[in-house]
Amino acid sequence: MxxxxxxxxxxxxxxxxxxxxxxxxxxxxxxxxxxxxxxxxxxxxxxxxxxxxxxxxxxxxxxxxxxxxxxxxxxxxxxxxxxxxxxxxEHHDHLVCLKCGKIIESREERIEKLQEEICKRYHFKAVEHRLGIRGYCQKCQNKMKGT
Amino acid sequence: MxxxxxxxxxxxxxxxxxxxxxxxxxxxxxxxxxxxxxxxxxxxxxxxxxxxxxxxxxxxxxxxxxxxxxxxxxxxxxxxxxxxxxxxxEHHDHLVCLKCGKIIESREERIEKLQEEICKRYHFKAVEHRLGIRGYCQKCQNKMKGT
DNA sequence: TTTGTAATTGAGATACAATCTCAATTATAC
DNA sequence: GTATAATTGAGATTGTATCTCAATTACAAA
Structure with a gap:
């Protein structure tokens, strides 16, 4: 390699x-x-x-x-x-915390498969794909409750 | 409503x-x-x-x-x-053609479900999510072959 | 309807990431 | 080594997005 x-x-x-x-x-x-x-x-x-x-x-x-x-x-x-x-x-998806900026990486094979399926459905030739989820991580959720 | x-x-x-x-x-x-x-x-x-x-x-x-x-x-x-x-x-995902800019919309219930699953796994509270696939639409693929 | 007040507006200034320009420099093939 | 086309740095430029502030306006309460 x-x-x-x-x-x-x-x-x-x-x-x-x-x-x-x-x-x-x-x-x-x-x-x-x-x-x-x-x-x-x-x-x-x-x-x-x-x-x-x-x-x-x-x-x-x-x-x-x-x-x-x-x-x-x-x-x-x-x-x-x-x-x-x-x-x-390997490719992975991102979960971004809107409060602290923390980035969690996640790989989910089944999502990758489904994406391929979608591309096939539309005869679309994918070059790149990105799944981003924005929200709040566990720590920040707790902090917000505490307030 | x-x-x-x-x-x-x-x-x-x-x-x-x-x-x-x-x-x-x-x-x-x-x-x-x-x-x-x-x-x-x-x-x-x-x-x-x-x-x-x-x-x-x-x-x-x-x-x-x-x-x-x-x-x-x-x-x-x-x-x-x-x-x-x-x-x-309803929420949907986007396939964007890098050549002609065409946007295809797609909804895939199973991906939505898997996203929820991922969030649960990380105790992440999602506010918003976006899945974007960039590549080439069928028409543009054909055009490129033709050249 | 009138009035008080805090939100809103337009125009231009500003901030800032990203791109471009161009003369000087440099990596590479021969 | 030499030729040459690519690359570089510094600063100018672009273009989106945000901010400023005096003038205006929507709206609630009288």
Whole structure:
């Protein structure tokens, strides 16, 4: 099995793009962050290592990582796009707490199956799918009761 | 059964808010549009009837309509929030064609059930959920083959 | 009907994420 | 090494969404 760096290198080569130090830095940064992150969090982390690194480069690189299936957009949170790396992970759905922002991940095989069924029904060729449930996590529910 | 205007009036009254001509205009506009729309489409339509109507008022009113369950956000399309009215409609999922923008609506009772199950599993109190599938509709698939 | 008051409005200013521009730089193939 | 097309950073720009504030208005109570 290839490493994520190999994956990225191959993707770039196939598309006549270059593997630059900036792209390498961003790639490593993405996989060193625990799961969900937005562009600013990533920039803040990487900017410490390379003061020159521009936000624009991150904005330009992340779509490439999406394109070669190393990361994906998840839910939008407070107007910002959130990403997570998916290389070596299975697809899963998200439950987002509206109060504390906690994200619960859940995989439900039966839902995946039903989605495929729906696509077949409409002769729809799915590229990507996202199930997001917004509400309140157990802790926040308890807090709200307590008030 | 109440009309959507009654629903809105009740909601406003309960919250000490006013039923203004602008809000009435926006409400009617929303329900006269066929399903999915974004704020600009709505403004363009309403601006013709009332040249004074400000975008800000629409931006301020739509969250009220969401709050009282007359409309809901659907998928984000090209960076814009899309809305649809749901008064008198059942919840449904969306299949969005990445090429032509066509939106297919689908309701699948079994998925709804499974979602409830997941929420129970995590003691999560859902407020809202959205399932979006992005890909290519049948027509666009055929077009792409043809090329 | 009149009045008091708090909510609402429009217009423009503002905030902010995301994108674009362009000269300077650099990775890659030969 | 050299040629060349891709890439970069910094700042400008775009475009959605939000905020500000003085003027206006809906609505409840008199």
């Amino acid at each position: 290839n490493s994520y760096e190999d994956e990225f290198r191959n993707y770039l080569k196939e598309n006549g793009l270059k593997f630059t130090p900036e792209r390498q830095l961003i790639l490593k940064g993405v996989f060193s962050l625990h799961k969900h992150f937005d562009i600013d969090q990533l920039w803040e982390k990487l900017h410490r290592k390379d003061r020159r690194l521009s936000r624009a480069t991150i904005y330009r690189t992340l779509p490439l990582l999406v394109e070669c299936n190393l990361i994906q957009e998840t839910l939008r949170c407070q107007g910002r796009v959130q990403y997570e790396h998916i290389f070596g992970h | 109440n009309s959507y205007e009654d629903e809105f009036r009740n909601y406003l009254k309960e919250n000490g808010l006013k039923f203004t001509p602008e809000r009435q205009l926006i409400l009617k506009g929303v329900f006269s549009l066929h399903k999915h729309f974004d704020i600009d489409q709505l403004w363009e339509k309403l601006h013709r009837k009332d040249r004074r109507l400000s975008r800000a008022t629409i931006y301020r009113t739509l969250p009220l309509l969401v709050e009282c369950n007359l409309i809901q956000e659907t998928l984000r399309c090209q960076g814009r929030v899309q809305y649809e009215h749901i008064f008198g409609h």
